[in-house]
Amino acid sequence: DAKTTQPPSMDCAEGRAANLPCNHSTISGNEYVYWYRQIHSQGPQYIIHGLKNNETNEMASLIITEDRKSSTLILPHATLRDTAVYYCIVRVWPGGGSQGNLIFGKGTKLSVKP
């Protein structure tokens, strides 16, 4: 079973920030938080990952709470092309064998509206 909980769907106005929450209350010290997204009919795409510090890249920002039990993915200026299912995944590192495998939950379907 996935170790994360996400809302099934969210809406966001085009040009506004999209804030996608994720709960991972049972996260362990050696588990990272990863975010992927899947645009309709395409393969999932890596967005960002983090351990305990906030992270930012050209796609998004990741805010992880101090207790690491939840996080928020922020798309600063959402566009229609950001409409997708967003997956929050916790993943062990380092980890051999199956420990490093990505296990997907059901994600959050983000709809960006004009």
Added chain:
Amino acid sequence: DAGITQSPRYKITETGRQVTLMCHQTWSHSYMFWYRQDLGHGLRLIYYSAAADITDKGEVPDGYVVSRSKTENFPLTLESATRSQTSVYFCASRRGGDWVIDGYTFGSGTRLTVV
């Protein structure tokens, strides 16, 4: 071109037939994976491989066979297709080592229909 490619993109087959889905990657990534995606279930891991000649089961391996004789190829075979195997299949790869940074790269998927 470099990347991960799946073939065919679409396939219709009959119940009981054997069908093989192909996956090829050009990065020499150590790890390769097969997922299936169904409405209401999300992405589920079928099989994975840590290197050539090393494969292991994922969450839903029953009815599938994999092999990995070469690092770049990871075919998935349905030995006797059933309607419940109608799905979209995604192949993925990742490097070994510092994979925390790289993450996974997914193919474009194969839509399989079993009639």
